[in-house]
Amino acid sequence: MLVRTSLEISVKINKMQIPKSVANVIGEFERLPGVGPKSAQRLTYHLLHAPKEVSAQLAAAIAELRDKTVLCSTSYNVAEEDPCEVCGSKIRDRSIIMVVEEPLDALAIERSHSFKGMYHVLHGSIAPLDNIGPDEIYLKELLPRLKIVEVKEVILATNQNI
Numbered sequence: 430m431l432v433r434t435s436l437e438i439s440v441k442i443n444k445m446q447i448p449k450s451v452a453n454v455i456g457e458f459e460r461l462p463g464v465g466p467k468s469a470q471r472l473t474y475h476l477l478h479a480p481k482e483v484s485a486q487l488a489a490a491i492a493e494l495r496d497k498t499v500l501c502s503t504s505y506n507v508a509e510e511d512p513c514e515v516c517g518s519k520i521r522d523r524s525i526i527m528v529v530e531e532p533l534d535a536l537a538i539e540r541s542h543s544f545k546g547m548y549h550v551l552h553g554s555i556a557p558l559d560n561i562g563p564d565e566i567y568l569k570e571l572l573p574r575l576k577i578v579e580v581k582e583v584i585l586a587t588n589q590n591i
């Protein structure tokens with residue numbers, strides 16, 4: 430009877446490899462914030478088992494994300510056109526600017542229907558420990574807006590941190 434150790438077997442048998450295209454997608458998902466290796470694998474194999482259209486629709490939506498959105502040159506909010514709907518509106522109150530960290534923050538405030546002023550989106554917050562200084566966010570772009578005579582109030586709706 431032939432008895433082999435697992436070490437011998439592992440030397441003689443080629444290891445099963447993840448196909449390169451599968452590994453590529455896992456790698457791309459892993460680069461997204463909040464997606465760890467396990468989630469990246471689960472999402473990839475979900476796409477592999479789902480009908481082909483699901484992958485095609487996801488790919489098309491991602492491609493459109495960058496092609497069909499712009500940053501508003503006034504508020505730095507993500508929009509389909511520059512200026513964004515809020516900055517281009519004739520009925521918004523231009524004397525108040527609400528400063529938020531992320532586009533989703535502006536969207537949440539907008540959904541509450543409680544604010545009729547303008548926005549300024551910083552796209553982050555100053556975090557010296559993460560090497561994010563004032564130049565890494567859209568802070569200096571806020572300053573010229575504050576010099577406009579009609580601006581009377583600025584609301585800082587950023588997260589409470591140092």
Ligand SMILES: [Zn+2]
Nearest residue numbers: 501504513516
């Ligand atoms: Zn805007």
